[in-house]
Amino acid sequence: xxxxxxxxxxxLRGKRGLNHVHVGSLHAADAEMALRHARDLYTRRNEGVxxxxxxxADVTASSPDEKDPxxxxxxxxxxxxxxxYDIPDDVPHM
Numbered sequence: 461x462x463x464x465x466x467x468x469x470x471x472l473r474g475k476r477g478l479n480h481v482h483v484g485s486l487h488a489a490d491a492e493m494a495l496r497h498a499r500d501l502y503t504r505r506n507e508g509v510x511x512x513x514x515x516x517a518d519v520t521a522s523s524p525d526e527k528d529p530x531x532x533x534x535x536x537x538x539x540x541x542x543x544x545y546d547i548p549d550d551v552p553h554m
Contacts, residue, residue, distance in 0.1 A: 466515050468494040472502050473510040480512055491515075 471480040488494035
């Protein structure tokens with residue numbers, strides 16, 4: 461492995477209808493190689509239906525230390541939260 465290869469973050473979706481979940485990182489020369497290596501490393505037991513690879517340098521994330529000030533503006537928008545009506549018990553994933 462070449463140390464100058466970029467780092468890729470790997471996201472895997474285990475089943476249809478589920479979200480992609482971050483499963484790890486790897487170094488690869490390009491995105492195609494990263495995708496093949498991710499398949500070999502993270503789906504050995506046929507547990508995946510979709511893989512995303514993203515260059516780590518392209519990921520921008522908020523800091524957990526800034527959680528309160530960063531997400532505070534959404535707290536005053538109560539219309540975004542489904543609290544004004546009852547959700548039936550037979551509705552999944554709510």
